[in-house]
Amino acid sequence: MRVIARLWLVPVVVLLWELVTRLSDSGFFPPPSVIAVTMREMWLTGPASQLWLTDLVLENFPPSLARLFAGWALAGVAGIALGIMIGRSRALSRFVDPLIHFGRAIPPPMLLPFFIAVLSLGAQTQLATIVFGVIWPVLLNTIDGARAVDRQHIETARVFRLSRSQRLWRVILPSALPKIFAGLRLSLSLALILMVISELVASTSGIGYQLLRAQRDFDLPAVWGTIVLLGVLGYLLNSVFLAAERRVLSWHRAAKQTT
Amino acid sequence: MLEISNLSHTYGSGPSAHTALGGIDLSVAEGELVCIVGPSGCGKSTLLRSVAGLITPTGGRILLKGVPVNQTPDDLAVVFQDYSRSLFPWMSVADNVSLPLRRRGQDKRQRRESAMDALEQVGLADAAAKYPWQLSGGMQQRVSIARALAYRPSLLLMDEPFGSVDAQTREDLEDLTLRVRGHHNMTILLITHDIDESVYVGDRVVVLSKSPGGIAGDLRVGLPGPRDQITTREHPEFVRLRAEVGRLVRGMRSHPAAAS
Ligand SMILES: Nc1ncnc2c1ncn2[C@@H]1O[C@H](COP(=O)(O)OP(=O)(O)OP(=O)(O)O)[C@@H](O)[C@H]1O
Ligand SMILES: [Mg+2]
Numbered sequence: 001m002r003v004i005a006r007l008w009l010v011p012v013v014v015l016l017w018e019l020v021t022r023l024s025d026s027g028f029f030p031p032p033s034v035i036a037v038t039m040r041e042m043w044l045t046g047p048a049s050q051l052w053l054t055d056l057v058l059e060n061f062p063p064s065l066a067r068l069f070a071g072w073a074l075a076g077v078a079g080i081a082l083g084i085m086i087g088r089s090r091a092l093s094r095f096v097d098p099l100i101h102f103g104r105a106i107p108p109p110m111l112l113p114f115f116i117a118v119l120s121l122g123a124q125t126q127l128a129t130i131v132f133g134v135i136w137p138v139l140l141n142t143i144d145g146a147r148a149v150d151r152q153h154i155e156t157a158r159v160f161r162l163s164r165s166q167r168l169w170r171v172i173l174p175s176a177l178p179k180i181f182a183g184l185r186l187s188l189s190l191a192l193i194l195m196v197i198s199e200l201v202a203s204t205s206g207i208g209y210q211l212l213r214a215q216r217d218f219d220l221p222a223v224w225g226t227i228v229l230l231g232v233l234g235y236l237l238n239s240v241f242l243a244a245e246r247r248v249l250s251w252h253r254a255a256k257q258t259t
Numbered sequence: 260m261l262e263i264s265n266l267s268h269t270y271g272s273g274p275s276a277h278t279a280l281g282g283i284d285l286s287v288a289e290g291e292l293v294c295i296v297g298p299s300g301c302g303k304s305t306l307l308r309s310v311a312g313l314i315t316p317t318g319g320r321i322l323l324k325g326v327p328v329n330q331t332p333d334d335l336a337v338v339f340q341d342y343s344r345s346l347f348p349w350m351s352v353a354d355n356v357s358l359p360l361r362r363r364g365q366d367k368r369q370r371r372e373s374a375m376d377a378l379e380q381v382g383l384a385d386a387a388a389k390y391p392w393q394l395s396g397g398m399q400q401r402v403s404i405a406r407a408l409a410y411r412p413s414l415l416l417m418d419e420p421f422g423s424v425d426a427q428t429r430e431d432l433e434d435l436t437l438r439v440r441g442h443h444n445m446t447i448l449l450i451t452h453d454i455d456e457s458v459y460v461g462d463r464v465v466v467l468s469k470s471p472g473g474i475a476g477d478l479r480v481g482l483p484g485p486r487d488q489i490t491t492r493e494h495p496e497f498v499r500l501r502a503e504v505g506r507l508v509r510g511m512r513s514h515p516a517a518a519s
Contacts, residue, residue, distance in 0.1 A: 150344055152339060152341055152344040152345050153344070153345075155313050155337075155339075156337075156345050156347075158312075158313065158331045159311055159331055159335065159336065160336065160358070160359035160362075160406075160410065161331065161333065161359070161362055162358065162359065163361070163362065166361065170347070170350070170358060171347065174347070174350075175349075177349075251348055251349045251390055251392075252348075252349070254390070254392060254393075255390070255391075
C-alpha cells in the first residue's frame with residue numbers, strides 16, 4: 001500500500017512528459033511512448049529461445065553488469081579490509097590520512113586516460129576505473145566505523161581475552177557494519193555511473209558503448225531508452241541492496257529504537 | 260592472590276590533571292570476597308580497571324598471583340558498571356555468554372551448555388535466544404553476570420553489579436554471588452555503594468575515602484554461619500558493622516571501641 005502511495009507520481013510525470021513532448025514536437029525530446037517502443041524493439045524482440053531478448057542485450061548487458069559487480073565487489077573487499085586496518089591503528093591512520101584525502105579528491109574519470117595508457121582499452125581499464133572510483137566511500141566509512149567501536153566493547157573483548165579473529169569477526173566488524181553498509185550503498189550507485197563513463201570512453205561493448213553508438217547515429221529514442229534503462233537499473237540495485245541491508249542490520253535498527 | 264601496593268592514578272596531565280587514586284595498599288587472599296565501598300567519584304572504577312589491566316596506573320604496583328599486571332591478566336572476568344554497553348547487541352544472549360568460552364577449549368555443545376547453565380543461575384534461561392536490547396536493564400546486567408560466571412575466572416571483578424535491579428532480584432543475586440564463591444572458589448572484588456550490601460556479601464569491607472581515593476577503613480566481617488537475607492541482617496554484629504561502615508563512608512573517624 002505504501003509503495004503504491006509513493007509511486008503515484010510516476011504515471012503523472014510520464015503523462016505530463018508525453019503531453020509536453022508531443023506538443024513541442026522537438027526531435028531531441030521524443031515522447032515516452034516512442035522511447036518505450038524503441039526500447040522494446042532494441043531489446044525485447046529476440047527469439048523465444050533467448051527469452052525474447054535480442055542479441056544486443058546478450059552482447060552488451062552481461063559484460064556491463066559483470067564489470068559493475070566485479071568492480072564494486074573488489075572495491076568493497078579492499079575498502080573494508082584496508083578500512084578496518086587503518087581505523088584500528090592510530091599510527092597507520094595518521095600516516096595514510098593525507099594520502100586518502102588526496103586520492104579521494106581525484107575525479108575517477110580523470111584517471112581514464114592514464115588507465116588506458118597503462119592497461120590499454122578493455123575490461124581491465126574499466127575495472128580499474130570502477131574500483132578506483134568507488135573504493136572511497138567504503139574505505140572512509142569503514143575507517144569511521146572501525147574507529148568508533150564502543151570503548152566498552154573493546155575492553156570487554158580484552159578482559160575476556162577474545163582471540164584476534166574473534167575480535168575482528170565478532171566485535172569490530174559487526175560494530176562497524178552499519179557504516180560499512182552506508183559506504184557500500186553509495187559505492188554501488190557510483191559504480192553504475194563509472195561503468196557507463198568507462199564504457200563511453202574505453203570500450204567496444206556494454207550499455208555505455210551502446211549509448212555512445214546511438215548518440216553517434218543521432219538515434220535519440222535509443223539514447224533516451226538507454227538513459228531510462230540506466231535509471232531503472234540504478235533504482236533496482238538500490239532497492240535490492242536496501243532489502244539486504246535491512247536483513248543483515250535488523251539488530252541495529254531494533255537496538256536503536258529501544259535505547 | 261592480589262597484592263596492590265601504593266597504587267595511584269592521575270587522569271590527564273597539566274592543569275586539567277585529576278588524581279583519582281592516591282596511594283592504595285590492599286591485599287586480597289585467595290577465595291576472599293572483598294567489597295569496596297565509597298562515595299561516587301572516589302576512584303572505585305579506576306581501581307578495578309587498573310586491576311583488570313585496562314588502564315596503566317601512573318604509580319604503584321599490582322601483583323596478581325605474584326605476577327605484575329601490565330596487560331589484561333588471564334583468568335579474570337569483569338562485570339562492568341555500564342551494563343548497557345558491555346553486551347554485544349548483534350549477538351543473542353546465549354552467544355554473548357558463550358563467546359569467551361572458546362578459549363576455554365570447549366567445543367560448541369559444551370559452550371552452549373555452560374552458557375545455558377549460567378543463564379539458568381541468574382534466572383534467564385528463557386531469554387537465551389533473545390537479543391540484549393530486548394531485555395530490561397536489570398536483565399542485561401544479569402546476562403553480563405552470567406557471562407562472567409560461565410567463564411569461571413579465578414578472580415572476578417564486579418563494578419556495582421546490582422545497581423540496576425529491583426530489590427528482590429538484588430537479594431537473589433547477592434545470594435548467588437555467595438553460592439558461586441563457595442562452589443568455584445573464586446576470589447571476588449565487588450564494588451558497591453550500598454553499605455548494607457557490602458556487609459552482607461563481603462568477608463571484608465574496604466572503605467575508600469573521597470577523591471583522591473585512599474583507604475579510609477578495612478573491616479573484617481565476622482558474621483556467624485551461612486548468610487541469610489533475614490536473620491543475618493538482624494544480627495547485632497551486622498548492625499554494628501553497618502553503622503561502622505556508614506561512619507567511614509561519611510568521612511567520620513572510626514568508633515574507637517569498634518576499630519579492629
Ligand atoms: N577517563 C577519564 N578521564 C579523566 N577523568 C576521569 C576518567 N575516568 C574517571 N575520571 C575521574 O576520576 C574520578 C574517579 O572516577 P571513577 O570512575 O573511578 O569513580 P567511581 O568511584 O567509580 O564513581 P561511581 O561510584 O560514580 O562509579 C572521577 O572524578 C572522574 O571524574
Ligand atoms: Mg564507577
